[in-house]
Amino acid sequence: xxxLSLFTISGILLTLTSLPSLILVLVNASTKAIKVYSxxxxxxxxxxxxxxxxxxxxxxxxxxxxxxxxxxxxILIPVFFLHxxxxxxKGRGLFILYFAYMQAFVxxxxxxxxxxxxxxxxxxxxxxxxxxxxxxxSSFVLWIINVSIAHYxxxxxxxxxxxxxxxxxxxxxxxxxxxxxxxLFNFLPALGINTYPSGNFFISIYFIIATYAIxxxxxxxxxxxxxxxxxxxxxxxxxxxxxxxxxxxxxxxxQEIFGYRSLVISICTAFGLGSIFVPLRHRIQQFVDRYxxxxxxxxxxxxxxQLRQEVAQSDKYKTLFTLASGVAHExxxxxxxxxxxxxxxxxxxxxxAFLLKFSDLVGRxxxxxxxxVHELLDxxxxxxxxxxxxxxxxxxQDTLNTLNSQFIxxxxxxxxxxxxxxxxxxxxxxxxxxxNRIKQALLNVLLNAVEAMPKGGRLTVSSFVDRTSHIxxxxxxxxxxxxxxxxxIFDPFFSRKDNGTxxxxxxxxxxxxxxxxxxxxxSKVGIGTTVVLEFPLEHEN
Numbered sequence: 342x343x344x345l346s347l348f349t350i351s352g353i354l355l356t357l358t359s360l361p362s363l364i365l366v367l368v369n370a371s372t373k374a375i376k377v378y379s380x381x382x383x384x385x386x387x388x389x390x391x392x393x394x395x396x397x398x399x400x401x402x403x404x405x406x407x408x409x410x411x412x413x414x415x416i417l418i419p420v421f422f423l424h425x426x427x428x429x430x431k432g433r434g435l436f437i438l439y440f441a442y443m444q445a446f447v448x449x450x451x452x453x454x455x456x457x458x459x460x461x462x463x464x465x466x467x468x469x470x471x472x473x474x475x476x477x478x479s480s481f482v483l484w485i486i487n488v489s490i491a492h493y494x495x496x497x498x499x500x501x502x503x504x505x506x507x508x509x510x511x512x513x514x515x516x517x518x519x520x521x522x523x524x525l526f527n528f529l530p531a532l533g534i535n536t537y538p539s540g541n542f543f544i545s546i547y548f549i550i551a552t553y554a555i556x557x558x559x560x561x562x563x564x565x566x567x568x569x570x571x572x573x574x575x576x577x578x579x580x581x582x583x584x585x586x587x588x589x590x591x592x593x594x595x596q597e598i599f600g601y602r603s604l605v606i607s608i609c610t611a612f613g614l615g616s617i618f619v620p621l622r623h624r625i626q627q628f629v630d631r632y633x634x635x636x637x638x639x640x641x642x643x644x645x646x647q648l649r650q651e652v653a654q655s656d657k658y659k660t661l662f663t664l665a666s667g668v669a670h671e672x673x674x675x676x677x678x679x680x681x682x683x684x685x686x687x688x689x690x691x692x693x694a695f696l697l698k699f700s701d702l703v704g705r706x707x708x709x710x711x712x713x714v715h716e717l718l719d720x721x722x723x724x725x726x727x728x729x730x731x732x733x734x735x736x737x738q739d740t741l742n743t744l745n746s747q748f749i750x751x752x753x754x755x756x757x758x759x760x761x762x763x764x765x766x767x768x769x770x771x772x773x774x775x776x777n778r779i780k781q782a783l784l785n786v787l788l789n790a791v792e793a794m795p796k797g798g799r800l801t802v803s804s805f806v807d808r809t810s811h812i813x814x815x816x817x818x819x820x821x822x823x824x825x826x827x828x829x830i831f832d833p834f835f836s837r838k839d840n841g842t843x844x845x846x847x848x849x850x851x852x853x854x855x856x857x858x859x860x861x862x863x864s865k866v867g868i869g870t871t872v873v874l875e876f877p878l879e880h881e882n
Contacts, residue, residue, distance in 0.1 A: 345396075346396040346467050347467065347537070347539070348395065348396030348467070348539075349392070349394075349396030349397055349468075351538075351539060351540075351541035351542050351545075352389050352390065352391070352393035352394075352395070352396060352541055353389075353393055354541065354545045355385070355544055355548075356386060356389035357545075358545040358549055359382055359386045359389060359544075359545075359548045360386060362548055362551055363383065363386055366379045367379055373428060374428040374429055377421055377424045377425050378421070380417075380421045381421035381422050383414075384414040384421060385414070385418060385544065385548070387410075387411065387414035388411055388414040388415050389541065391407055392411065394407045394411075395408065395411065395468070395469075395470070395471075396468050398468075399469065401460070401469065404469045404470075404471060408452075408471040409452055409453055409455065412452050412457070412458075412471075413448075413452050413453070415484075415524065415527065415528075416445050416449060416484065417445050417449070418524065419441075419484055420441045420442055420445045420487055422487075422488075422491055423437075423487050423490060423491045423494075424441075424442075426491045427494065429498075430495065430498040432494050437490060441487050444483050448476075456476060457476050457480065458472060458474070458477065458531070462530075462533075464530055464535075464537060464538075465537055468538075470530045471531055472531060472533060473532060481528050484524075484528070485525075492514075492517065495514070498510070512550065516546075516547045516551055517547065519544075519547045519550070520544050520546070520547025520548070521547075522540070522543055523539075523540035523541065523542065523543025523546075523547065524540055524544060526539055527541065672710055675706035675709050678702060678706055679703055679706055679707075682702060682703065686699065726775040726855055726856070727775050727777070729774070729775075731771060731774050731779075733779075733804060733811055733813065733876070734804050736780060737757075738757075740787065741787070741802065743784070744787055744788070744791070747788075747791055748800070752797030752798075753791060753797055753798055753800050754798075756801045757801075757802050757803075758802070758803050770806065770811075772811055772878070774856055774876065775856070778855070778856075779852065779856070781848070782848070782852040782853060782874070783813075783815075785845045785846070785849045786815050786849060786872050786874075787800070787815065789846070789872075793817050793819025793869075793870060794817055794819045798819060799817070800815070800818075801814075801815075801816040801817075802814070802815050809878055810877055810878060811875075811876045811877075811878060812873065812874070812875050813875075813876075814871055814872065814873050815871070815874075816869060817871075818868070818869040819869050819870060820866065820867065821865050821868055821870055822862075822870055827864055830846050830862060831847055832847070846862075853874055856877075857876075858875050858876040858877065859873075859875045860872070861873040861875070
């Protein structure tokens, strides 16, 4: 059985920790940054596999051959990382990157020629490690320079990064010194410094952090579309490999302690660890759900806001289509009338009655188009709010006074009430509102109520303050709205009236929502309709 040194074990651990990241990145290799990062991971994996064989008790010739294969990976790791940083931070000075690739290519050729390592040395009576010469020392210096430049670029970018990018960079600054610090430990024995090459353990910690950064923080905007199944499969594979490695190590440990090889002990150990592995699978699933697929409060808010904007954009396109159709239909009728009269005009120039009728009709139809266009503009492109501290009760009374002649003409009794138990008008707080826009909304609602009671009726207006809102209710005793129409009353151009544009309530809804308020309409056929306007006491500009 080959000798299993601590360096070999560190190589196995590095292989097992870098492999999941590589799989996840290769599955989602869509951008240049991801592809370059996958090359870095391949180099780490190559170094990890090379470390497994370098840690075994082999002769000098075999160790030098393995070194020729594995050390080029170590030389290339910081170069690919530097390239990823340049892409992620959109850094300038690409000549630095070109030089980094050039020197890595040169040193790779020199390693393959055998010009960097001429001999080996037994370390701690455990492993045979290659010994570098002066050329190797220069490669080590450039290795440190590449790592330092990458860190410097990240530090510079941190100053101008947004909050999300700063969080990503903080995670990287936590992991990168651990990873490349571990790589530094692997170079020292080759320089003749009597230290054990234990750096792979630290590099493994780095890739655990890097995997977290990729999955959870979308490392430097390397966005991955990851399905849970991919993560579960990767982690289960990793645990399975660790499981087999543990069985192998325990079996070897048992042989050294008890001095014999026992197939029975191996089987019993496998069954014992297998019983632990089953519940461990469920723990892995819970871990993935909790730490990788459950966003922070801020992330959830951002995602919800993004979804809300997408839905709003979709509704906007739908509304624009409806508006275009409605405008075409509404303008067509008055234009048809005007066109018809224009066709008869040349033959009726001496007919004063016709000319008077023509003048009256054209004026009315043009006013109709003009009014509809203004309503359309109010709905589609409302002006910014001019917020001031306003007494809503006084505004309601002013609006009612404006329509007083309409109420008398249509024989409508107006009653202003204050529900029992609520704040009195004298104590009503002032609200930050746009008085003109709210008055426009009140006029639309009140005029609808008047039109709903052509034979007269009762109009009840209530205004009171609840715990967090100022509520205004306007109730009429008109014919009511059928249930099938009630769900469409806020749709633009929906109207059952002969001369209605169908924009009135849509405009009211827009004004109320601009003030962060709510509008609700309740109606029963034959009984009447109640409109409830609710405005928050603390308005957010």
